[in-house]
Amino acid sequence: MDFEEFLSNFRLGETVLVEYSACSRPELLFYDIVTYSKLPIVVDDLVDSLYEYYVRLKLAGINVGKLENIKVIKTGGSKNVGSVIGKLELGKYIMNVGEYAKVMDKAGKPPFTNLVLGIHKLIFLGSMLENMKLLKMLSDYVGNESRVAFYFLNRDATEKFSPAILALMEEISTSVVLLEGETIIVKKAINEDMLGERIPLLKP
Template structure:
């Protein structure tokens, strides 16, 4: 297992500042484990995190991880900043809270103000976005949905952060043009799929040409044993 996951983990620090990484998954692909591996590995490497928690999605991820027997105390660390957007369940070190509003420009300005205030506190952040797909589903007007998507491109190229978006493709496929647009503005696209009792992770798009088409397969049981064994980060287990 270690030989399989180590080459994958070595690829993520190679992602350049300013990139947007789209992580596509289904409801059944154990994406919460991918979030856990990514977050804890980046913290081990010394990168502070901003977690966009839209509509209580972080609470859902935390619950799944706790059921799997994994320690989620890392969410309370001082170098993990949770940006809470909508919802009612506060999880982790909440640095700012934004109420949902139907007025797009009000929401946009509130988000930029909160995000930029956090961004000023460190030289560089890794931004993990959870629940973006849920927020898209709540926007009924196609034009406002497009504006919301376009706002994501505003941060593309910002050298102070790298962003990882976890999105449920089953949900986004209900809305024409959303998934293709996200894939277009993302510099890297990774898809996670469940195959029986294994998880397959495929790079569909990457600035690193040698990575495009690469696939990594893992047994779900092996992933859990690996994480609980403490090889990734002994501090949390």
């Protein structure tokens, strides 16, 4: 299975958990999805995670021009990349689904590929109650056919901080993929034919 076939297997309404190891390069997977998605891109930038990806891609000599026009919902942080269509306070992002939906309406006509960067940062900042509300919000969006969502999460850090939250996120998600080095491994999928597949990242 090549990368474009891999991407095409995800259905509208899916929540895909992208777990990456601390020594992998999630910015490359992010860039590949932006490049090959057949749907418009909306990025949830949590605490300047998009800026971190942008800088690492630029340092690697990759053309980051296409990232400068993507639609972005920004939560926390101060460094803007892309076309920011709305900003949310950290607490409100976790608790106020209605406010988030209003900002998403500014993105245009769905469906979208929704890339959520730095979800683990919200987990680290939140209390147990806030994290449970965050999980409830993620669960409520499963099946929402206005998007295919990819949540990028540092697995190494999250597993040390809260194994229970990690396990619940895996349970909620329709699909779970692990980025090890430059290889994507499918751990869970609605399409069972994908289970165990190993897909190499494309080189920009």
